[in-house]
Amino acid sequence: MAETVALSDGHTMPTLGLGVAMNEECAETCKVALQNGYRMIDGARYYENEVQVGVGVGKSGVKREDIFITSKVFHDDFTYDGTTAALKDSIANLGYCKYSLLEVGRHVLPPTGLSWTARRAGMIRSVGVSNYSENHIEEIREAGLEMPVVNQVELHPFCQQKPIVEYCRKNNIIVQAYSPLLRGALDNPVIQELSTKYSKDPAQILIRWSLQRGFVPLPKSSQPERIISNGQAFGWSIELADMAKLDALDRGKEGAVTWNPVDVD
Template sequence: MSAVFPMYTIRPVLNVRRTMVETDVRLSTGYTMPTLGLGVYMNDECAEACKVALQNDYRMIDSARFYENEAQVGVGIRGSGVKREDIFITSKVFHTDFTYDHTKAAVKDSIANLGYSYYDLYLTHSAVGGTAARLAAYKALLDAKADGLIRSVGVSNYSAKHIEEIREAGLEMPAVNQIELHPFCQQKPIVEYCNKHNIVVQAYSPLLRGALDNPIIQKLAKKYSKDGAQILIRWSLQRGFVPLPKSSQPQRIISNNLVFNWNIEPMDMAKLDALDRGKEGAVTWNPVDVD
């Protein structure tokens, strides 16, 4: 029997193509998701980072089974003083568990690790494994959603062809596609497809893994009296993405969230847009073209 969850309070969401951006975006499932979250990849002791983030106005944390820190996320939440229902929590099942039974078991284990009864969003972590494995894992997530363990289901590192498999199978389309996105790797065909099909695009590695020494980024940081990370996060927001910057440093976590009360001018957005190098600009594995 499907669980019935109360919806988040829906705040007005502006068209993502406008310069001003909201702090929440509505998903196709009817829930709302914050437009900025804390990533915790490569931070297996992330409880303190999560606590700091939540105590400084973050309301989304992005984890994964592969990160081996779901339990730490739970510890951080409980230490933050913020109510669970006010936080949007994501995890992902890795392709090594892409069978129906293994994925269902993975979700239950993720919930046990977190110490709460549900996830707001759960993703297939990549498109590795082939069509049959992808669909089996995705169907397992949809069934976990029907069981009340997950509120929304999505994918990560999927290209249009991988999402088309889901549509052609007659399954509910993903609410989210999480891909590497920043000015050097803009993945325009995937973004265009997702926009067309009402799939929210989350941006991982929005800070180039710290490689912020590009002269254009530095020049704009000086112009706007911001740091390079804030420029990149604001670019992502103005492009309609949901960036997931990661950090374990309290001051960096706080400053990465100071991006909602100012704008990058169109002429400067264009300068950042011109940095795109396609897939060659990726700084991670970026497995969007696997069979």
């Protein structure tokens, strides 16, 4: 699981991360993940578990500098003072000196100048966005700000976000895939068929699809055995014809399983 992807700001990011949303007691989860090869944790201040992430990192025995940790600023904090206070609070919660990536959630645009100010102050290393459409990112460009290095959106075979993915590719923005496991609804016949064919569980099929499509999946699990198996998505591949079967599941916006606010103005 040592694979990484290059970001446009010169840093690198692991190609798979552990999601910790809706997992308040995630210290053990983070520890297990890190001890089993994960090097990225996708957190957020509003998940209300940043202290737990810091504890898990500490207990894992993995050096902090080898771990990529994301936090997110929510729209409630979109003022200069609000963003600064939120970041300081996040860093204090985590117990380490800085975050690897800060993602700016959508609603007030263009907010990201605040984040780049924070980067200059050494509080974060890279700046990304979450749930941004092409138009939202273009507002960043039009404001004369640096482009984000990552856009995190809901992304799985049922909701492939083709317009934003194509836009991100053209602009050298890496796409992180949230809810890559359909929030656990894995009973689709195509996924089940491929699970049997490859002797992999359905979650591994979805994670492998995401990796082969060049996304950075962020599967969440609070169960150690699942965290380990979800990480076993490397060293094997899905054949092109089977990738096409998964591609054919796309239902556009109708296929979303979360709030997917990418297209909201």
